Amino acid sequence: MVPEHEILLLGIRNLALTCGEQRLIDNRAKAMYKEFGLRTLAISIVNSRHLAGEKKIVFGQHLTAICLPSRVIGLPMAILRLCCLAQRSLAANTPNAIIVSGSFLLTLVPILRRMVPGIVILWDVHGVAEELIEGSGFSIKSLIARRMVYRFQKHIEKALGPTVDGCIVVSRKMAQYVSRETGLSNSIVLPCGVDFDEWPLFLQYDTIRKTVRQELELGDGPVFVYSGSMAPWQCFAESVRLFRAYQAIDSSSKLVVLTRDTQVAQRIISEERLAPASVVIKTVRSHDVPRYLIAADVGLLLRKPNVTNLVAAPNKFGEYMAAGLLIITGRELGDYSDLLADGNLGIVLDSKQISQPTTAVLELIRECLQEEDPSKRQLRRKLAEEQLDWRRLVSSMNVRSQNVKTP
Known part of the structure; x- marks a missing residue:
């Protein structure tokens, strides 16, 4: 029938x-x-x-x-x-x-x-x-x-x-x-x-952050999150490399990886020589993703310059914005790179900075994190509600x- x-x-x-x-x-x-x-x-x-x-x-x-x-x-x-x-x-x-x-x-x-x-x-x-x-x-x-x-x-x-x-x-x-x-x-x-019917109210974010951070034992330092597959064009290895470089100047930082491809993620993390204690890898149901994103501070969405990325609009961009995260991405991510740059709501890197993060890039990330506050997270959430x-x-x-x- x-x-x-x-x-x-x-x-x-x-x-x-x-x-x-x-x-x-x-x-x-x-x-x-x-x-x-x-x-x-x-x-x-x-x-x-x-x-x-x-x-x-x-x-x-x-x-x-x-x-x-x-x-x-x-x-x-x-x-x-x-x-x-x-x-x-x-x-x-x-x-x-x-x-x-x-x-x-x-x-x-x-x-x-x-x-x-x-x-x-x-x-x-x-x-x-x-x-x-x-x-x-x-x-x-x-x-x-x-x-x-x-x-x-x-x-x-x-x-x-x-x-x-x-x-x-x-x-x-x-x-x-x-x-x-x-x-x-x-x-x-x-x-x-973003289906905001499935997302908690912004007023609940602080409670969710504390709960999930305790659950995953993330501590009080900056938390970077990567959500997605291990497809090469999604630049997971480059994301790990950027995090490892940042961790060298802030040892309290942690990385959360939300993916179905846990074995591939483990292999790449091992190849990049990232300490296992600084990483949490989880497979979560789609309706649980918001909780884990809200617990983070930085959303990793690195992309390299090619046609695939130039026309893209990844699901995770809207989800990172809804969670209020500081997004780090490439200069050629569809319409979104311009949106972040124009609104001063994230960090947009060129391809060389993605492949080899410089001291200046790492210091820029630290400076942006020091300036983060609930009002900036709320502004990103509001922008996501208005546009996505x-x-x-x-x-x-x-x-x-x-x-x-x-x-």
Whole structure:
């Protein structure tokens, strides 16, 4: 039986595990439900490393997901299976709009047009094809394969991107990228926001900080936090290196790492020769993340200059801001580097400073920490509420789009 829904999302997205992709789609669907009463049915292909068999996940009234496992080599068959399920869904329930999430599924747009003439189809752009080839450490065989997939993906985007009614992007720079690469200029800017219904009030922050710091035995010194995966482009090794350098001038500082990839995190920490006593590594459920962020002082969000980061809008930026943290990031982080620099709310480093933190950078961090007070934390929280609250973002869709009507 097909669940009733107003939005049909067809994706190649990891909805089976707690991660940035899952949180973005879940939170966005939740905001659409709260603001407009729109329910989402997602049919998504998931890497078989994360999912053994086909699985239905009910996130709540706002979102039901049907996850289809597939290896990379089996992707064409998985897309065919997804298409069959979409056809069955559309026969039982005509939604207000279809969201295609993932470039390879743009190949379904002509089929969907024939299935439901006149339906609004939006392309959900989370990342860019350059993710496949940026970075280092690839074998020659892997790099050749990645370049082939990269070229194929770029061809699909250029050929089929203009056939949709508009695209959903996470930053203004992403909108510019899509327009430049595909000619599609009709964009809705929806950055990765924060669901403040799941966050405590700012008045509770002091109590939470004390409780969590006691729980983790963090002491009274500065606490740096890294929240995310161990993907090379997220610069965890560089984050550890920066913390280790800072700890040399302030031995009371501690590092908290929130990640599912605990073994990789342990290996990198060992390689960087960071004392285990100064680090806490935890895997926490998504709704517990706010507590651990609030206990920290500095949010590490280092990024290097490449296309992937230039158009990005990481979930953790909004979460760090909501927690009131002093954010340290790179100069090329989507729209956010400018936001931090203009508001004097964080520290923006260039690529050389990220790779090799200088004494001047370390002293700047210490100076900023000495100037921190509850009013600055509250200011960051307020800014996050004003610019990154999911419900506000969704309610402004008509304003941020040019011709696309809110489904």
